[in-house]
Amino acid sequence: MRDTDLFRMALGIEPPWVVKKSEFDAAAKRLDIHLDFTKGSRFACPQCGVAGCPAYDSEDKTWRHLKFFQHEAYLHARVPRVTCKGCGIKQVLVPWARPDSGFTLLFEALVMAMVQAMPVAVVARMIDEWDTRLWRVIHHYVEKARDRADHSDVTSVAAACPRAGQRPDPWDETASRRGHNYVSLFVDLVRRRVLFVAEGKDAGTVDAFAKDLAAHGGNPEAVAEVCIDMSPAFIPTGQARGLKAHGTAQSLPNAQITFDKFHVVKLINEAVDEVRRAEQKSHAELKKSRYLWLKNPRNLSERQRTQLDNLSASNLKTGRAYRIRLAFQELHLQPARNAEAFLRKWYWWATHSRLPPMIGTARMVKRHWNGILRWFHTKIANGILEAINSLVQAAKAKARGYRSTRNLKAIIYLIAGKLELALPT
Numbered sequence: 001m002r003d004t005d006l007f008r009m010a011l012g013i014e015p016p017w018v019v020k021k022s023e024f025d026a027a028a029k030r031l032d033i034h035l036d037f038t039k040g041s042r043f044a045c046p047q048c049g050v051a052g053c054p055a056y057d058s059e060d061k062t063w064r065h066l067k068f069f070q071h072e073a074y075l076h077a078r079v080p081r082v083t084c085k086g087c088g089i090k091q092v093l094v095p096w097a098r099p100d101s102g103f104t105l106l107f108e109a110l111v112m113a114m115v116q117a118m119p120v121a122v123v124a125r126m127i128d129e130w131d132t133r134l135w136r137v138i139h140h141y142v143e144k145a146r147d148r149a150d151h152s153d154v155t156s157v158a159a160a161c162p163r164a165g166q167r168p169d170p171w172d173e174t175a176s177r178r179g180h181n182y183v184s185l186f187v188d189l190v191r192r193r194v195l196f197v198a199e200g201k202d203a204g205t206v207d208a209f210a211k212d213l214a215a216h217g218g219n220p221e222a223v224a225e226v227c228i229d230m231s232p233a234f235i236p237t238g239q240a241r242g243l244k245a246h247g248t249a250q251s252l253p254n255a256q257i258t259f260d261k262f263h264v265v266k267l268i269n270e271a272v273d274e275v276r277r278a279e280q281k282s283h284a285e286l287k288k289s290r291y292l293w294l295k296n297p298r299n300l301s302e303r304q305r306t307q308l309d310n311l312s313a314s315n316l317k318t319g320r321a322y323r324i325r326l327a328f329q330e331l332h333l334q335p336a337r338n339a340e341a342f343l344r345k346w347y348w349w350a351t352h353s354r355l356p357p358m359i360g361t362a363r364m365v366k367r368h369w370n371g372i373l374r375w376f377h378t379k380i381a382n383g384i385l386e387a388i389n390s391l392v393q394a395a396k397a398k399a400r401g402y403r404s405t406r407n408l409k410a411i412i413y414l415i416a417g418k419l420e421l422a423l424p425t
């Protein structure tokens with residue numbers, strides 16, 4: 001058997017394509033396989049599909065292929081342009097690569113498998129390619145799969161801005177200098193997949209989500225439950241009264257809102273810390289105690305707990321604020337029938353605390369009253385929003401080294417979108 005036959009079979013090359021020759025350079029660890037078509041061959045028109053178009057001219061092209069053992073492998077061919085009676089002069093499609101890609105389909109499949117497991121910059125180093133070329137491959141397959149995605153059964157959605165309120169990491173600082181500070185995620189709570197990644201976190205994101213949902217066969221009016229945090233992306237400030245908040249009410253008109261309970265607790269924690277920061281000016285013992293008050297008691301070490309007990313016993317404002325926070329967390333342990341009465345008592349206590357940050361937080365709770373109590377009916381929001389956050393952190397790690405929101409979005413879809421990638425095999 002000649003080596004050209006071997007490569008023809010290994011690559012699955014079929015007429016009119018033939019393997020013309022192969023060049024093997026042991027020193028350079030490189031294998032070059034030259035393909036060609038037999039003279040006088042006719043091809044299908046790439047645009048209308050009509051068969052039997054004659055070649056007009058051709059262009060030499062090279063594609064990187066999977067390694068043959070330790071040797072980098074490249075395919076070369078002259079790709080003909082054909083004359084189609086209906087469409088004019090068009091470049092034909094070759095069976096081993098997409099138009100305008102410098103990689104074979106199998107090489108692209110390898111790239112897609114690798115970037116799901118490790119950062120793109122690492123993959124680029126391992127296979128000695130520019131990461132910009134890999135990103136083009138990623139965007140192609142993710143966009144194709146997103147185009148096909150079916151959202152017709154979506155009824156229950158969680159939305160979050162995972163980076164809101166977190167201390168910026170280096171990725172964020174770079175991103176914010178460029179003016180894209182946040183992405184907002186919309187997640188299917190039933191099938192646990194990211195449906196939509198919106199740039200930014202302004203009031204337009206819910207509308208953008210609703211449009212994207214409709215574009216994928218879904219119905220914004222069929223969304224019955226939505227779990228959101230209280231950021232202005234979802235409800236413009238001052239319009240949060242009542243069950244149906246403004247931004248969400250317009251775009252998802254039939255959705256009942258549940259407020260993410262972790263987000264409420266986080267806001268109350270921030271108020272506790274505000275009390276502590278003001279009080280530490282007169283009570284030096286409060287300095288460096290921030291995490292004692294933020295953590296839940298069961299997560300403290302023995303030493304920290306003793307320290308906290310001593311501080312709590314000394315009748316500080318911070319201690320009072322802290323007990324108001326702990327009491328709020330008891331809310332979610334109440335049976336549903338007691339929940340509203342419990343929350344009313346808590347509200348009375350917090351608003352009579354004479355601690356302005358706690359009073360402000362209590363009023364915020366009042367404005368989101370129904371959505372906070374809605375949790376007792378839906379019990380949505382817990383695990384999945386934490387899971388989303390860790391997915392975004394993982395996505396950021398994978399996108400690091402090439403910083404754009406477009407890349408971050410593509411990686412989030414890739415690892416959390418449950419897309420059907422339809423990779424070549």
Ligand SMILES: [Zn+2]
Nearest residue numbers: 045048084087
């Ligand atoms: Zn045609």
